[in-house]
Amino acid sequence: VTADELLALVEAGATAAGPATEPPTSPEKVAEAPAQEAAAAAESADAGDQVLTPAVRRLVKEMKIDVSKIKGTGKNGRILKSDVMAFLDKQSSGDDADLRAAAAPPPAATDARQEKRVPMTRLRARIAERLLEAQSNAAILTTFNEVNLKAAMDLRSRHKDAFEKTHDVRLGFMSFFVKAAVEALKKFPVVNASVDGNDIVYHNFFDIGVAVGSPRGLVVPILRNVDQMSFAQVEDTIRSFGQKAKEGSLSYEELTGGTFTVSNGGVFGSMLSTPILNPPQSAILGMHNIVDRPVVENGEIVIRPMMYLALSYDHRIVDGREAVQFLVTIKQCMEDPARMLLGV
Secondary structure, rough: OOOOOOOOOOOOOEEEEEOOOOOOOHHHHHHHHHHHHHHHHHHHHHHHOOOOOOHHHHHHHHOOEEEEEEEEOHHHHOOHHHHHHHHHHHOOOOOOOHHHHOOOOHHHHOOOOOOOOOOHHHHHHHHHHHOOOHHOOOOEEEEEEEEEEHHHHHHHHHHHHHHHHHOOOOOOOOOHHHHHHHHHHHHOHHHHHHEEEEEEEOOOOOOEEEEEEOHHHHOEEOOOHHHHHHHHHHHHHHHHHHHHHHHHHOOHHHHHHOOOEEEEEHOOOOEEEEEEOOEEEEEEEEEEEEEEEEEEEEEEEEEEEEEEEEEEEOOOOOEEEEHHHHHHHHHHHHHHHHHHHHHO
């Protein structure tokens, strides 16, 4: 149950089996009846014959919403708080035709300076809250490294067709990095831990959050028990999360928890970034775009597909030495993927 969620409605004279027969009326009840009827009538008039819960009434008043424009999904068409939030989300995403029409510049004043004010969606407001929480409550530091992806790319090229034919899912690089992160977390358990007051909570499981972009904002669904998943299961689950994010159908359970996060800004062309922690987690791995760059191997300059990696971590419990070695472990796993299969 979430805050302000409607649990039940109590109506005068109603029972579980339906409307009750009219009970005997005491003098006190007779005195109360006119006041109750007057209040109900006023509320009905304010809401266009809709009886609103206190949470909904407060919300529509604060946001100055005409409830006649909202379609209720509750019993007998009653407007729920979720209906109001969905209406606001629709407005802020620009899907509402009336909002677009109102925001469009008038033909006679196309050069006029204009502004448009829309409320934050629930998701955007929650993202803002979490980011501020991370910045305020953690000592965030970032360490960097680079990884040569030639071995991983060669392995993927050799087996991607057979992999897709066998598992009905494409073999990408996210499964490599997620599995490499698990190997590094096993070696450095404090990176998989979290702070709770003056305590450090160590987790003996590996629930990895994967940052996914959606039309409504960034979401981080959780892969549970990744150490027990195959590469195919990781890829299939990430694909499912991506589709659900586009549809806005990710469940609360799929978005909660997590002990570590992987964020791939490279898909958008990012060369380097300092990712922000996802509280209460203590670290996040940032992936970036793959670029062919000259590197030195065995005394010779060669061209290799290189990627910058960034690890942001909570310096309150993770020391610099552990953070650097953690990132080096991921680098080693990616440059020699057989290490992940052999557990070395």
